[in-house]
Amino acid sequence: MRIAILTNEYPPNVYGGAGVHVEYLVKALAGLNDGEHRVDVFSFGDQRLESGNLHVRGVNRHAPFAMTDPRHGMFFQTMLRDIEMSGLVEAADIVHCHTWYTHFAGCLVRNLVDARLVLTTHSLEPHRPWKAEQLGSAYHASSWIEKTAYQNADGVIAVSESMKRDVIDLYGIAEGRISVIPNGIDPDEYRPMDEPDILRRNGIDPERPYVLFVGRITRQKGIIHLVNAIPYLDSGIQVVLCAGAPDTEEIGREMEQAVRDVRDEGSRDVIWISEMLPRDQVIALYSGAQVFICPSVYEPFGIINLEAMACETAVVASAVGGIPSIVKDGETGLLVPFEPRGQVNFEPRDASKYSRDLAEAINSLLGDGDRRKEMGANGRRRVLERYSWHAIAQETAAFYRQVGT
Numbered sequence: 001m002r003i004a005i006l007t008n009e010y011p012p013n014v015y016g017g018a019g020v021h022v023e024y025l026v027k028a029l030a031g032l033n034d035g036e037h038r039v040d041v042f043s044f045g046d047q048r049l050e051s052g053n054l055h056v057r058g059v060n061r062h063a064p065f066a067m068t069d070p071r072h073g074m075f076f077q078t079m080l081r082d083i084e085m086s087g088l089v090e091a092a093d094i095v096h097c098h099t100w101y102t103h104f105a106g107c108l109v110r111n112l113v114d115a116r117l118v119l120t121t122h123s124l125e126p127h128r129p130w131k132a133e134q135l136g137s138a139y140h141a142s143s144w145i146e147k148t149a150y151q152n153a154d155g156v157i158a159v160s161e162s163m164k165r166d167v168i169d170l171y172g173i174a175e176g177r178i179s180v181i182p183n184g185i186d187p188d189e190y191r192p193m194d195e196p197d198i199l200r201r202n203g204i205d206p207e208r209p210y211v212l213f214v215g216r217i218t219r220q221k222g223i224i225h226l227v228n229a230i231p232y233l234d235s236g237i238q239v240v241l242c243a244g245a246p247d248t249e250e251i252g253r254e255m256e257q258a259v260r261d262v263r264d265e266g267s268r269d270v271i272w273i274s275e276m277l278p279r280d281q282v283i284a285l286y287s288g289a290q291v292f293i294c295p296s297v298y299e300p301f302g303i304i305n306l307e308a309m310a311c312e313t314a315v316v317a318s319a320v321g322g323i324p325s326i327v328k329d330g331e332t333g334l335l336v337p338f339e340p341r342g343q344v345n346f347e348p349r350d351a352s353k354y355s356r357d358l359a360e361a362i363n364s365l366l367g368d369g370d371r372r373k374e375m376g377a378n379g380r381r382r383v384l385e386r387y388s389w390h391a392i393a394q395e396t397a398a399f400y401r402q403v404g405t
Contacts, residue, residue, distance in 0.1 A: 002092050006095060006109070007097075010058075017301065020183075022041075027054075037397065040092070059085045072135070075138035089115075095113075098122060100145055103145050117155075118156070119156050127166065130220065155402070159322060162322045162325070179395075182392065183303045198285075202271070203271045204238060209237055210288070217245065217252060223243055224254060243274065244275055287313065291314055293362065298346050301322040305323060314379070317334075
């Protein structure tokens, strides 16, 4: 097959789980059966690569637009890049899009080169209402593009059963057009490693226990609720927030104030690493942590939990979306119930209670080293058994063939 992958994120421009997914899926697809498939990747950025049957082309066009709301700028630039991207695809049997950022291009390519359109559901715009802070009323336009793409797709890959239900409920997609294929991980890369010098370079005392968050500063990741949980954590604990790239200036300022308030309280050390760390350093942080925390209020899958589990670290995570399919409560970590305020409002009904519940789960594991060690071993075993990229690429290629018939 000739496969065109359309994506916002591709190395070196990877800032979220969708980008990690695309990076490893592409590598595994290109390696199937000694490279029998041609894989063309079109991404936002200035990437350029020719390596055997793998071809990568970045799209980085920028043009000034007159707009009534400066928040519309991201949407207009996205549409511009989609148009350019769609003109670069010469031929494809399958055009596979990741996130709404490339859905417009995917719809165009489907018709321009007579390809079958496949979408992977990493997230869904109606379940991310906070994006209106970032896009303004262009959020309604991005939601419309997403809906249009799903209703024109020949096949949909959902990363979890939860996402499959959401696609059916929101867009009326027939169940037979959807396949559940999870995210994966490279367990040879993500594995336990003891690197105290890396911890020290990032301001962490390797002789003292710490809990870890890794992710973007966005409403979706629930980081503000975690910061609000810090005063309830056992005293003496280090809290490491590997968190950058705020979605908006507003949430960036909110995060700064929340961290400042906790630091002023003084009984817990908060180490905030705001820059994107190289992967080997993030793996060292995962490995050294007593507990990894994923407080997301919306999470279709949650690949960061797999990363922590592969490093034999126990996980405390919210029981939302696809997370319960990864983190087995009481076996590889603890799940914290999350009750939203409304059906499409992903703020907790009682934010203070949610923060206290996070702290209670974290404290229970901090006080039980044997249980943490057992959960860490269980997590690594689960990753090895269920989430290899080679197997995921094989399932994906089989779905392509199914869609193409």
